[in-house]
Amino acid sequence: MGLAEEQVCGRRCVWCAASLNNGTAIDLGAREVDTRGGGARWFPRACRPCAHKHFGDAHQAHRDNCTQCSTTLPWCTTGQRLFAAAMKADPKARR
Structure with a gap:
């Protein structure tokens, strides 16, 4: 579709x-x-709820498969950007 x-x-x-x-x-x-x-x-x-969900899901999937993100901090650049995008889209966050 x-x-x-x-x-x-x-x-x-x-x-x-x-x-x-x-x-x-x-x-x-x-x-x-x-x-x-x-x-x-x-x-x-x-919309914020969908962006937050999809960026959060993408961040978790990335962490599950990224050697650096799954074992240590700081996360790699991709992991950091996905997390930041999810937090920016959080509908509960103060604006």
Whole structure:
């Protein structure tokens, strides 16, 4: 199942399709997609609860498979960035 146009354009969360505005959206960065030999650019964004969950899940998966992150502190750069992204997206955090 593909994404709706509003999800591709960043007006809705890429995961749950919740409506977003500039104050509530977490920008996931512009993406390049090869569509049958031609490039397309899209701009995914997410709601805070989905971004927090998915970044947190990605951080845990990374820690489970990264030698440095699974055994010592400080975490590697990827581990640190995933953790920071999850904390930044935390819907319970004070703004």
